[in-house]
Amino acid sequence: MIGSIILTLALAFSIISMIMYFLNYRGYKNTLNYGRIAYHGMAVLVIAASVFLWYAILTHQYQYNYIYSYSNNALRDLGIFQLLSSFWGGQEGSFMLWLLLTAIVGIILQSYSSKRGDLEPRVMAVFTLATSFLLVMVSPWFKNPFEYIWVTPVFVKIEHINSQFLNSNVYPFIQSFFFTDQSSNQGFIQISSDLVSQLKQAGISVNQFIIDGKGLNPQLLNFWMQIHPPILFTGFSMATVPFAFAIAALMKNDYKDWVKQAFPWMLAGMGVLGLGIMLGGYWAYEMLGWGGYWAWDPVENSSLIPWLVGIAAIHTLLVQKKTQAKGGIGKYAKTNLMLCVLTYVFVLYSTFLTRSGVLGDASVHSFVDPGMIIYLFLLLFIGTFTLLGFGMIAFRWKTLNENIKDDESLLSRELGLFTAMIVLIASAIIVLVGTSAPIFGTAVDTYFYNEMHLPLAIIIMFLNGISLLIKWQKSDANELIKKSTYAAVGAVLFTILLVIFGGVREIMMIILSLTTAFSLFVNLDIAIKIVRGNFKMLGAYVAHIGIALFILGVIGSAVYSEEVTVDLVKGKPVTAFGYDLTFTGGYPIENNTKFAFNIDVKKGNSEYQIAPVMYRSEFNNSIVREPAILTLLTKDIYFAPLGYDEGGQTQSQHSHNHISLEKGASTEFEGTKVTFVKFNMAAETMQAMSEGKDFQMGAVLEIEKNGKKTETELLRKQIDGKVEFTSFESKEMNLKIEMENLSAGVIDIALSALDGSETQTTTTQTETNEVLSVNASIKPFVNLVWAGVAIMVIGFFIAMTRRLKESRIVS
Amino acid sequence: MKNKYVFGGIIIAVFLVLMGYLFTQSNIEYVDDFNKVMSTEKTVKATGSWVKEKNYQIDNQNKTFSFFMADDHGKQMKVIYEGAIPNNFESATSVVVTGKYENGYFHAKDILTKCPSKYEEQTTNSSL
Numbered sequence: 001m002i003g004s005i006i007l008t009l010a011l012a013f014s015i016i017s018m019i020m021y022f023l024n025y026r027g028y029k030n031t032l033n034y035g036r037i038a039y040h041g042m043a044v045l046v047i048a049a050s051v052f053l054w055y056a057i058l059t060h061q062y063q064y065n066y067i068y069s070y071s072n073n074a075l076r077d078l079g080i081f082q083l084l085s086s087f088w089g090g091q092e093g094s095f096m097l098w099l100l101l102t103a104i105v106g107i108i109l110q111s112y113s114s115k116r117g118d119l120e121p122r123v124m125a126v127f128t129l130a131t132s133f134l135l136v137m138v139s140p141w142f143k144n145p146f147e148y149i150w151v152t153p154v155f156v157k158i159e160h161i162n163s164q165f166l167n168s169n170v171y172p173f174i175q176s177f178f179f180t181d182q183s184s185n186q187g188f189i190q191i192s193s194d195l196v197s198q199l200k201q202a203g204i205s206v207n208q209f210i211i212d213g214k215g216l217n218p219q220l221l222n223f224w225m226q227i228h229p230p231i232l233f234t235g236f237s238m239a240t241v242p243f244a245f246a247i248a249a250l251m252k253n254d255y256k257d258w259v260k261q262a263f264p265w266m267l268a269g270m271g272v273l274g275l276g277i278m279l280g281g282y283w284a285y286e287m288l289g290w291g292g293y294w295a296w297d298p299v300e301n302s303s304l305i306p307w308l309v310g311i312a313a314i315h316t317l318l319v320q321k322k323t324q325a326k327g328g329i330g331k332y333a334k335t336n337l338m339l340c341v342l343t344y345v346f347v348l349y350s351t352f353l354t355r356s357g358v359l360g361d362a363s364v365h366s367f368v369d370p371g372m373i374i375y376l377f378l379l380l381f382i383g384t385f386t387l388l389g390f391g392m393i394a395f396r397w398k399t400l401n402e403n404i405k406d407d408e409s410l411l412s413r414e415l416g417l418f419t420a421m422i423v424l425i426a427s428a429i430i431v432l433v434g435t436s437a438p439i440f441g442t443a444v445d446t447y448f449y450n451e452m453h454l455p456l457a458i459i460i461m462f463l464n465g466i467s468l469l470i471k472w473q474k475s476d477a478n479e480l481i482k483k484s485t486y487a488a489v490g491a492v493l494f495t496i497l498l499v500i501f502g503g504v505r506e507i508m509m510i511i512l513s514l515t516t517a518f519s520l521f522v523n524l525d526i527a528i529k530i531v532r533g534n535f536k537m538l539g540a541y542v543a544h545i546g547i548a549l550f551i552l553g554v555i556g557s558a559v560y561s562e563e564v565t566v567d568l569v570k571g572k573p574v575t576a577f578g579y580d581l582t583f584t585g586g587y588p589i590e591n592n593t594k595f596a597f598n599i600d601v602k603k604g605n606s607e608y609q610i611a612p613v614m615y616r617s618e619f620n621n622s623i624v625r626e627p628a629i630l631t632l633l634t635k636d637i638y639f640a641p642l643g644y645d646e647g648g649q650t651q652s653q654h655s656h657n658h659i660s661l662e663k664g665a666s667t668e669f670e671g672t673k674v675t676f677v678k679f680n681m682a683a684e685t686m687q688a689m690s691e692g693k694d695f696q697m698g699a700v701l702e703i704e705k706n707g708k709k710t711e712t713e714l715l716r717k718q719i720d721g722k723v724e725f726t727s728f729e730s731k732e733m734n735l736k737i738e739m740e741n742l743s744a745g746v747i748d749i750a751l752s753a754l755d756g757s758e759t760q761t762t763t764t765q766t767e768t769n770e771v772l773s774v775n776a777s778i779k780p781f782v783n784l785v786w787a788g789v790a791i792m793v794i795g796f797f798i799a800m801t802r803r804l805k806e807s808r809i810v811s
Numbered sequence: 812m813k814n815k816y817v818f819g820g821i822i823i824a825v826f827l828v829l830m831g832y833l834f835t836q837s838n839i840e841y842v843d844d845f846n847k848v849m850s851t852e853k854t855v856k857a858t859g860s861w862v863k864e865k866n867y868q869i870d871n872q873n874k875t876f877s878f879f880m881a882d883d884h885g886k887q888m889k890v891i892y893e894g895a896i897p898n899n900f901e902s903a904t905s906v907v908v909t910g911k912y913e914n915g916y917f918h919a920k921d922i923l924t925k926c927p928s929k930y931e932e933q934t935t936n937s938s939l
Contacts, residue, residue, distance in 0.1 A: 415815055422819045426826045433830065441841055443856060448837035452830060459822070565874055620902040625895070642895040643869065773874070775895075 003052050003064075003146030004139075010045035011135040013038045018128035024121040025251065032121060039110060039124060042131065046103040050087075050096060053145055057086055062213050063206040065154060066092050066145040072215035085226040089216045091355060092138065092145040094229060099134040101230070102237040106131060109241055109265075116261055116807070122248035123241075129388075130240045130344075133381050142374060149206065150196045155179060158187035160212040165204060173198045218617045218624050224283035228276060232303060235273025236347050239306055241265040242313070243344035243389065246337045250392040253399055255329040255337075259321045262340065264804040266317065267539075270310040271796030277303055278789040289627040289640040291563065291777050293785065296446045298359045301435040302350035305428050306343050312424035313339035315417040322472060323414070331414060334393065334400050335421070341389030346428075348382045358439050411475040416467025423459050430456075454508050457551055461515035464544050465522040487521035494521075502560070509559060512551070520548035539799025543792045550788025556781030557636075563777035565642065568599065570770040579603045579637065583772045586644070589613070597641060597772050601630060612641040612774060636779040647770040658740070660748050666702075669751040672735055675702040676747055680713060699747045705733045714739040714749070729754060839909060845886040849912045857917060858907045861900070862887055869896060880906060880917070888912070892919040900924055 020035035053066075058080075062068040070089035075082050088097045106127055113120040137143055149156075158166070158178075168175045177195045179188045189195075191210070199209055219225075242262040249258035280300060281293035294300060316332040316339065324330035353359055356375045393400070409415075430452045434444040469475075469483045494517040498504045504513060527541040566574050568583035575581070580602040589596045594615040601608040610628040617624045630637040659667050666675035680698035698713045715726045716739065725739040734754050741748040842848050842855045859882040861867070867878035877891045890908055903924035910919040 415818060418815045419818050419822065422822050426823060430826070430830055433834065437834075437838075438841075443839045443841065444834060445837035445839055445854070448833050451833055452826070455829075456826070622901045623896070640895075642874070 001146070003049055003056070004144060006045050006049040006052065007135065007138055007144070007146070008140065010042045010049065011132065011139055013042035013045060014128050014132045014135050017042060018125055018132060021121045021125040021128060025125055035121065035124060036110065036114075039106065039128060042128075042135075043103040043107050046100055046135075049146075050100045053093070053096060054084055054087060056146075057083060060211075060213070061207055062160075062210040063149055064145070065147045065149040065151065066090060068149050068154070068156070068160075068210060068213045070214070070216060072213040073211075074215060075221075078221060081226055082221060085229075086216055088229045088233075089220065092143040092147075094233070095134065095137050095143050096145050097229060098233045098236060099131070099138055101234050102131055102134060102240060105234070105237045105241065109244070113261075117257070118252075119248060119257075119261065122251045123244045126244040126247045126388075127240060130244075130385075133384070137377070137381075142377060149210070150191050150193045153190050153192040155188040156191050156210055157214075158189060160210055160214075161189050162209055162211045165199075165209055171202060173202075215619055218615075218619055219287055222283060222287050224279055224286065228279040228283055231272060231279060232276030235269055235276050235307075236303075236350075238265060238269030238272060239310065239344050239347045241269065242310075242340040243385070246340040247388065247392055250337065250396050253396055255333050255400070256324065259317055259324065259330065259336065260803070260807045260809075263314075263317055263321065264800045264807055266310060266314055266340070266343075267796050267800040267803060270307060270314065271793045271800065273303070273307050273310070274789060274796070275793045277307060278786065278793075282786060285782075286629065287626065289625050291561070291627075291638050291640060291775070291779070292558070293782075296431075296434070296449045298435045298438065299354050301431050302353045305431050305435070306346035306350060308424050308428035308431065309339055309346055310343040312421040312428070313343060315420045315424070319414050319417050329400070332418065332421075334397075337393050337400070338390075339421075341385075341393070345382060345386050345389065346432075348378075348385060352378045352382055353435065409474045411470055411477060411480065413467055413470045413472045413475075416463055416470050420460070420463050420467065423456055423463065427453065427456050427460075454512065458508075458512050458515050461512065461519045461548065461551060464548065465515070465519035468522055468526060468541070468544070484518075484522065487518055487525060490521040491515075491517035504555075504560070506559075509555060513555060516548050516551045516555070520545060520552070523548065536798070536802040536805075539795050539797075539802060541795070542798055543795025546788045546790070546792025546795055548788070549784045549791060553781050553784025553786075553788055557779040557785060561777055561779050563775060565773065565775045568772045568774060570647075570772075573602075576776050577637070577778050581774075581776065583770075585770075586772075595644075597644065599628075599639060599772075599774070601637065610637075610639055612639045614641050614644060631783070633783075634781060636782045638777045638779055640775040640777075642773040642775055644773070645769075645771045658748065658750050660746055662746050667751070669735070670753060671705060672733055672751075673704040674737065674749075674751065675704070676700075677702050677711070697742060699739065699742055701728070701737065701749075703728075703730070703733065703735070703737075705735075712737075714747075716742040841907075843882055844884070845880075845882040845888050848917065849888065852911070854909065854911050856907055856909045857882075857888075858905065859883070860905050861903060867896065867900070877916075880908065888917050889915070890917040890919050890922075892922055897922050897924055 017035050017038035020031040020038055023031040024035060056064055057067055057071050060067070060071070060073060067086075070093065071083065071086035075086060086093075088094045106124075109127060110120065110124060113123045138145065140147070165171055166174060173195075174189070177190045177192070179190060180186065181188065191206070196206055199206065242265055245258045245262035245265070249255050277300070280303075284295070285291075285293040313336060316335050320330035320332050320336050322330070356378050358375075430449065434448055437443050465487060466480075466484065469480055491514055495504075495510060495514045498513050499510060504510055523541045523544040527538060527545060530538050530541065562577065564576050566576055566581065568574055568581060570583050570585060573580045573582040580600075582600040582602070584598045584600055586595050586597045588594070594613050596611040596613050598609060598611045601610060608630050610630050612628040613626040615624055616622070625641045627638055627640040629639070661667060661674075661676040663676055663678060666673055668674075677700040680700055697716045699716075700711060700713050703710050703712065710730070712728045714728060714737065717724045717726070725742070727736060727738040729736045731754060736752045736754050738750045738752075739747060740750055839854055839856050841858055842851075843858045845857065845859065848855055848857045857880070859880045862879040862881050865879040865887075867876065869876050873893075874895075875891050875893050876896045877889060879887050880890050881887045890910075892908070900922075905924075907923040908917060908919040909921040909923075910917055912918075
């Protein structure tokens with residue numbers, strides 16, 4: 001309740017702040033302070049609500065549906081951060097995280113904008129519109145993380161209920177909330193407001209009643225999943241800022257300062273977002289075991305689109321800033337406004353794709369259908385910001401047309417940067433079209449993205465090298481050729497080496513390697529010159545070196561990856577890629593919850609040990625496989641476990657007449673009719689089931705032969721965890737009935753004649769070896785993928801510090 | 812002559828044409844009617860559910876994983892996937908397989924499983 005009240009108050013503060021800032025912009029001088037106070041009030045409340053959610057997670061308050069659904073007691077054993085990260089395990093919490101980070105970014109933005117002329121009221125009025133929408137999203141009417149569990153009746157596993165309350169002798173009302181699942185024989189208690197009021201009468205709080213939660217998918221229990229969402233959402237939050245600056249400029253109809261003011265935010269935001277996207281890729285590589293880091297999955301793609309648009313904007317923002325020096329609003333003013341608007345609109349579109357359920361069948365990690373109302377609200381969210389952005393641009397179109405006339409020459413850096421923007425936008429359009437296809441009931445194969453991006457990457461890499469050698473305005477062709485000689489020769493040599501020793505043979509790959517190496521050498525050359533001189537100018541070159549290394553890593557790891565599936569018999573070495581692989585045995589890890597399989601990897605004198613992991617997860621009752629990665633300097637060897645056969649002797653008997661009977665059904669055997677009448681379950685059984693204690697259940701059968709009827713009860717007994725079944729024999733009827741299984745609604749029985757007249761028992765015995773099946777693959781230079789992105793991000797931040805200084809200069 | 816429009820225009824035009832072509836080539840339709848899946852020769856994304864009663868088989872020799880899938884009308888088909896059983900498969904409520912129907916089997920090159928988020932979907936009230 002407290003959480004919901006805090007969030008509702010925060011929403012009120014956010015709206016008040018927006019109104020006050022807007023009024024200040026319209027000329028009411030005294031409302032500025034109210035706007036500031038309201039904004040900070042909102043931010044404090046949002047932080048308080050987040051702290052409260054963390055507190056509730058730490059104290060295991062399962063009366064909140066969100067905490068029951070995404071947290072549990074076992075997470076505590078994995079470390080406090082693991083438990084705290086269940087904050088963003090589900091939809092409600094990730095909206096909450098986004099809101100929290102946006103509120104914090106806003107505090108910095110408020111201070112930043114208050115020091116830069118009359119910027120604050122306009123920027124903050126737009127920014128608080130965004131926070132208001134996010135606050136509506138987590139408000140009690142939508143995706144509220146503080147919703148109580150009984151608001152929409154939920155089935156809670158019987159193991160998650162405090163067993164002392166399951167005694168139906170003491171608490172008879174529990175019985176009517178007990179359910180079982182037919183297929184898994186799992187007991188549930190339905191938590192509804194009805195049950196809660198009855199519990200209250202009995203003096204039991206919901207928090208006492210529900211003592212454990214469902215927890216997180218084990219594949220999310222990973223360091224990378226703790227940091228990937230906060231970083232990604234920081235990037236999302238920061239993308240709000242250039243949007244706010246663009247609208248602020250349009251409101252004032254003054255386009256001189258906004259470019260340099262928005263520039264450091266755009267650089268930092270895209271740096272953070274890029275890092276967040278990469279961490280997601282690294283998580284997939286390390287955890288999911290399919291051997292790659294990028295699957296063109298809609299969820300990955302949808303965060304890539306705003307990043308590509310933002311990167312495109314950085315290039316043309318640079319041109320506008322540079323050309324402003326000659327007076328006027330500078331080149332590409334309209335383009336830049338549109339790109340800054342689009343960056344945030346695509347962040348919202350990304351949210352829409354992954355949260356609205358439209359991608360239901362298309363993506364592994366998209367959330368399940370959240371309902372029509374959320375769908376419509378997300379549409380309203382995107383619609384509002386799209387209309388606001390493009391509406392304002394259309395409104396100011398005439399002023400924006402007063403552009404400077406002089407045209408750039410073919411060999412100008414302006415044109416190089418403009419072309420870079422176009423190519424990046426082309427990439428964004430491709431990803432957008434492919435990703436949005438499922439909305440229209442179709443989908444594209446991943447080769448759509450790969451084949452489209454190959455020529456794009458070649459152009460990007462070429463531009464990446466050449467445009468940094470071209471001067472602003474006009475460059476001399478001869479001078480350019482002279483300057484690029486070293487890099488071009490270096491690139492050709494590098495590519496020849498790659499073709500001869502690296503086995504690169506496809507023509508497109510050779511061209512891509514050539515342009516990438518060219519870009520790398522050009523940027524390295526300039527960077528080395530700069531390091532001796534002015535360090536702060538280094539940003540762009542470092543970022544470009546990073547992207548060139550990244551592309552080289554992609555060429556190596558994606559195109560020249562080899563894989564093989566091997567069966568490793570224990571103790572017998574198998575050779576793959578020149579390495580001797582020996583499976584030496586499995587051993588339990590992490591309190592016997594998981595099983596690691598040790599493999600010795602040997603080549604010449606170097607010997608390594610790696611251990612992929614497999615286990616059955618209680619979370620979803622499925623087998624989870626975790627790959628093991630052997631990271632060497634020039635390559636990774638990636639081992640994804642496929643299966644394990646423990647071998648030994650297996651015995652199987654086939655003879656009896658096996659049959660499954662549903663309740664009320666009957667079967668005929670040698671003239672005898674057997675009917676399954678009902679189950680027989682004692683009151684304490686339910687409680688015993690929940691505690692995992694021994695319990696006993698019976699199935700009542702009616703047997704009819706030659707008009708004579710008898711009834712018998714076959715029992716399923718559990719003694720010290722071991723399940724036994726009783727059987728029925730009748731000499732008179734020459735019949736033996738053995739129970740083989742009992743599950744909710746169905747029993748399995750075996751019928752046979754006592755004298756063995758109708759059947760013969762056959763026993764088969766087989767002996768097998770202990771075998772581990774793994775998919776092993778070589779990923780050449782995959783390290784460059786991570787290193788490249790990391791270097792690129794560093795470049796963004798170097799550039800950001802330089803642009804931050806420039807943004808303080810008032811023109 | 813405005814260089815930027817020539818440059819930008821050419822690049823965008825070339826890529827739009829390329830994209831249009833590749834889009835129709837790599838286009839995969841979602842089909843939830845298995846009669847249609849069986850009659851078409853194109854690669855499709857067939858959506859349905861796993862027939863639990865028929866279980867699944869893992870063939871260690873050929874490294875394949877096979878199971879039966881049913882559509883909403885109860886029409887069943889056998890699916891063979893070259894690879895390991897996907898994580899979460901046992902608890903999946905619906906399955907999306909990408910591939911082609913040939914020689915009496917659906918040859919899947921990709922399996923995507925959707926898991927229930929709430930227990931309502933799998934819980935039925937049995938009167939024990």
